Amino acid sequence: MAPNENRSALVTGAAQGLGAAIARRLHADGFRVAIADLNIDTATALALELDASGATARALAVDVSDADSIHRAFADQTAAWGAPDVLVNNAGRTVRSSIWDITPEEWDAVLRTNLRSYLVFCQLAGSAMRDKGWGRIVNMASFAGQQGGLVTGAHYAASKAGALVLTKIFARELAGDGVTVNSVSPAAIHTPAMGSDADAAEIGRTLPVGRVGTAEEVAAAVAYLVGPDSGFVTGSTLDVNGGVFMR
Template structure:
C-alpha cells in the first residue's frame, strides 16, 4: 500500500452494498466477544464469516446463526499467518462475491506476573494479538482499497491504554500496538474509501473475564469500576457495527472507549 494516492486503481470497482448484500469477516468469532459481534452483524443483515483457530468451533458458532450456511459460515483461521487471511479472503469472495467489513477481534491473554513472562510466552501473545491485526489489516486493507470501499474495525483494550497488567503485560503491550496500527492503516487508506477504527473495551461480562479474575474477586472488580458493573459485550458489538456501517465514512483512525469510566480522556 502506498500513501498519497487519490483513489482506487484505474478500473477498480467502487463497491457499494446493496440491500442484504453486506459481507463481514470476524476473527476469533467462535466464542466470547467475537461471537457476540458476529451475531450482532448477522442480526443487522450481514452475511458473516466467523473465523477461529478452531475451524470446528467456528462452524458450530456459524451454524447457530444459520444452519443452512446461506448467511453464516465458519472457517479456520490462524491470525498469526498472513496466508491464512488470504485464503479466507479468497474463500469468502468465491462464496459471496465480495467482502465489505473486517473485524480484527482474535486475541489471547495470559495472567502472568510481569517478571515471570518468558520470551516464548511474550512472543506467542504478541503474535496473536498484534500480528493478527497487522496481517488482517494488510490483506483486507489492500483488497478494500482496490475496490474503493471498506471498513476495518480492530478490537483494542483498556490494558493497552493504561498499562494494566491484570491480563498480562504482553497482552497490554500488544493491544497498545493495535491502537497505533489502527492510526497507521487509517492514515494510509483514508483516500481510498477505507476506514480503520478501533473499539477499546474494559472488563467485559464474558466468561474469559471470570476465568482470569476468579469468581471470588469479581465483586471487588465491579466495585472498582465507576459505573459499578462489568461492561456489556453487546454494546461493544453495537459500537463495532456502527463503525462498520456504510455511512460511517466520516470516522477513521478513532478509538472508541467502552470502559465504564476506568479511563477517561
C-alpha cells in the same frame, strides 16, 4: 435496500466471547458474516445457528498466529463471497503474567497472535477494500493498550498498544479510498474469562458505572463503526470501559 445488505463481514475469534456477540449483531444488522476461528467446531455451530442454509453465515478455519493460515483463510473467504467489505480483527490471547516472568518465546507468541495477525489481515482486506472504494476495519484493542492493564501481562498490553497505532497508520493510508479503520478499547466486559457472576459483580462495583459491561455493548460499538453513519470517523478509538479510563 437495507444499508448493509449485500455486504460481508469477516470477524476473527468469533466462535465465542466478544467475537461471537459481534458476529450475531452484524448478522442481525444485515451483513453476511464469516465466523473465523481456531475452534472450527464452535464456529460451525454458531454459523448453523445464525443461518443453517449457509447463505448468510459461514465458519472459516484460521490460526491467526500463522500468516500462511491467514492467507489461506482470506483466499477461501474471497472465493466464497468475494473479499470482505468489513473486517473485525478480534481474535487474541488474553494472558496474565508478571512482567518479570515473560520469556522471549512467550512475548513473541503473544505478539504474533494478537498483533501480527492484525497487520496481515489489514494488509489483505485493506488493499481489497481500497480497490473497491469502500470498506470498514475495526481492530479490537483494550484498556490494557492505553494504560498497561490491571491483571494482564506486558506482552498483552504491548500488543494492544500496537493495535491502536496500527489502526491510525492504516486509517491514514486508506482515508482517501472510502475505507475507515478504527479501534474499540474495551475493559471489564463480562465474558467467560472474567469468572463467575459473583466475581463480575465484585469487579463491577469498582468501576465508575458500578457494573461490568456486556459483550452486546461492545458489539453495538462495532456495529456503529462498520455501519452507514460512521464514514467520517477514522483512526479513532471508541472506549467501552464503564468510565475506568477517561481521556
